[in-house]
Amino acid sequence: MKKHFACLLVSVLLLGVFTPLEAVENNSGIKAAVSKNIKKKNPVIDFNYDFEAVDKIKYKNKLAADKAEYKKITKGYSAENKKLYLITEKILRANKLNDRSWRIVIKNNAENVNAYATAANLVVIISALYDSLYYNDDALAFVISHEIAHFLYNHHQKTLEDYRKYRYYKDGKEYMLFPYYKNERKREKEADTEALTIMTRAGYDPYKALDAMEFFDLLPELYNSYSSHPKIEDRITNINTEISYLDVNYLNNQGKYNIYNSEVLDLKKSTDKKTLVLTDKSKGQKSKYTPEPPDEKLVRKAYFHYKNNDFKNAANLFEKAYKFNKKNYLPPLFLSYINEYEFNLNKNKRNLKAARKWIKRALKYNSEDINVKKQYNDIEKIYSELKPAKKRAKNDIDK
Numbered sequence: 001m002k003k004h005f006a007c008l009l010v011s012v013l014l015l016g017v018f019t020p021l022e023a024v025e026n027n028s029g030i031k032a033a034v035s036k037n038i039k040k041k042n043p044v045i046d047f048n049y050d051f052e053a054v055d056k057i058k059y060k061n062k063l064a065a066d067k068a069e070y071k072k073i074t075k076g077y078s079a080e081n082k083k084l085y086l087i088t089e090k091i092l093r094a095n096k097l098n099d100r101s102w103r104i105v106i107k108n109n110a111e112n113v114n115a116y117a118t119a120a121n122l123v124v125i126i127s128a129l130y131d132s133l134y135y136n137d138d139a140l141a142f143v144i145s146h147e148i149a150h151f152l153y154n155h156h157q158k159t160l161e162d163y164r165k166y167r168y169y170k171d172g173k174e175y176m177l178f179p180y181y182k183n184e185r186k187r188e189k190e191a192d193t194e195a196l197t198i199m200t201r202a203g204y205d206p207y208k209a210l211d212a213m214e215f216f217d218l219l220p221e222l223y224n225s226y227s228s229h230p231k232i233e234d235r236i237t238n239i240n241t242e243i244s245y246l247d248v249n250y251l252n253n254q255g256k257y258n259i260y261n262s263e264v265l266d267l268k269k270s271t272d273k274k275t276l277v278l279t280d281k282s283k284g285q286k287s288k289y290t291p292e293p294p295d296e297k298l299v300r301k302a303y304f305h306y307k308n309n310d311f312k313n314a315a316n317l318f319e320k321a322y323k324f325n326k327k328n329y330l331p332p333l334f335l336s337y338i339n340e341y342e343f344n345l346n347k348n349k350r351n352l353k354a355a356r357k358w359i360k361r362a363l364k365y366n367s368e369d370i371n372v373k374k375q376y377n378d379i380e381k382i383y384s385e386l387k388p389a390k391k392r393a394k395n396d397i398d399k
């Protein structure tokens with residue numbers, strides 16, 4: 001999704017019709033418990049999905065035609081290379097990564113199980129890792145997607161810069177300062193997270209990423225020898241959390257759309273006779289993949305919690321998103337909703353004040369939005385109704 005917040009549309013649909021809370025009084029004059037059935041305000045955030053659903057029959061026919069192409073293209077290649085090509089090809093096309101050639105190779109090294117990517121779009125998979133995951137296409141797709149993600153985030157360049165910045169020498173030996181490892185671990189997690197999106201878009205099961213992790217977990221020395229990698233437990237926790245945020249249906253459909261609208265990638269061997277080179281030879285404009293901007297990601301996650309009535313996490317993430325990009329009106333709008341909801345439950349004026357503060361901020365950046373206007377009016381109404389009541393009460397006491 002290349003769009004930024006300015007393009008995000010808040011649909012005018014107010015799905016959950018808001019019921020203002022009234023202090024319910026029964027005949028005895030005792031206030032009844034606050035109804036738990038207050039509906040939250042729920043405008044739908046349309047993340048401006050840039051694809052249309054592909055017709056099922058048309059898609060099936062396209063896949064059949066592609067399959068015939070694959071047969072021709074992979075003729076004479078080993079089963080290992082065929083598999084590697086087919087998985088990579090699908091990933092590249094589903095994610096619009098066919099704007100450049102990619103190289104991928106299985107390197108013989110039974111001792112080392114890591115996969116790594118080097119500069120210039122070369123993905124290297126060590127044979128021990130490839131062999132161990134050979135019957136698990138989804139886990140292999142995760143490994144490949146992870147390496148591709150490093151390119152998309154320009155991690156190699158950043159690592160090199162960190163290396164120059166944080167290395168030092170003592171007694172003739174080279175050492176790295178702590179930030180080097182910290183940044184590297186952060187990048188590993190970032191690549192894992194993006195890989196889940198990439199593989200899901202290509203139709204693979206993101207939960208199978210855990211199979212790859214399980215395999216790493218069998219190797220107790222890995223964390224010590226590669227301290228730039230986060231602990232496997234941390235990676236597993238991160239993967240599980242990130243999977244819960246994935247919109248699998250949306251990603252699948254987007255991937256299908258991208259595959260349907262692209263052509264089979266050509267396959268040839270590099271001059272070393274081992275490395276596979278995948279190239280899009282079709283003509284026409286090729287678009288470039290850009291990872292979801294961090295602020296957009298925060299809003300998407302916050303909205304996910306909001307939809308699930310998990311207001312604590314939603315508020316936390318909306319606040320983070322607001323700090324990241326103060327010109328986006330969506331986080332303050334939803335923070336106003338959340339505080340209003342809380343106010344209706346507990347009648348705590350602190351929440352009403354916060355609801356007012358946030359909607360004023362939203363209004364500052366989008367005074368035209370129908371939801372913003374409505375929320376502003378709603379909050380002002382509650383606020384003004386509350387004030388005279390307070391004054392009246394005060395006057396009573398004065399008497």
Ligand SMILES: [Zn+2]
Binds near residue numbers: 146147150188191
């Ligand atoms: Zn990595």
